[in-house]
Amino acid sequence: MNTLMTKTLILSSLLTLTTWAYAAEDTATAQSSMHPKALFAQADKDGDGKLNSTEFAELQSLRDAEMAKRQAARPDFATLDKDGDGLVSQDEMRAGMKAHRGGRHGGRGGQCGGEPRQGMLSQADADKNGTLSESEYQQLLKLRQERQAQMNAATPDFKTLDTDKNGQLSQEELRAGMHKSVKMMATPATDAE
DSSP states (O other): OOOOHHHHHHHHHHHHHHHHHHHHHHHHHSSTTSSSSHHHHHHHHOSSSSSSHHHHHHHHHHHHHHHHHHHHHHHHHHHHHHHHHSOEHHHHHHHHHHHTTTTTOGGGGGGGGGOHHHHHHHHHTTTTTEEHHHHHHHHHHHHHHHHHHHHHHHOOOOOOOOOOSSSOOOHHHHHHHHHHHHHHSSOOOOOOO
């Protein structure tokens, strides 16, 4: 075999292995029960890759059930307070949440069930000492529940998300509509003068 053919075969084998690795990783991520693709696939009863209004309602129910399950399984204060000093540091919080998720990375930028956002930690840290007492941790959990309720209330309805008005939601329509909704929530309202 000549050198060029050998290099081509090696390169093509590496590309194939890399593609398989990425495909396996995407499949594992999509199979995570809270991953949007997994929830979408569960709700898509007819398997056509789109959601009708009934399937969209199922998607919302699945999301709510998954969030409730995660809320119930969240580590308690004593579990997070590894050194037993009555306070949970940010490092203890990160380690505890990582262990809780089985070593998997949390939600995007600390959202959606991952580590709490820095703003929520600061808000819950009433004495501003950089750690959370048990009552401050309970406040953090309350803030997270309030944030989730706000996100649920801001979820656009089926008709709003169905931008092409074909009675079906594609993953792209759903993703774009939810992104717009989250972006609107993050933008502070301004008073008109």
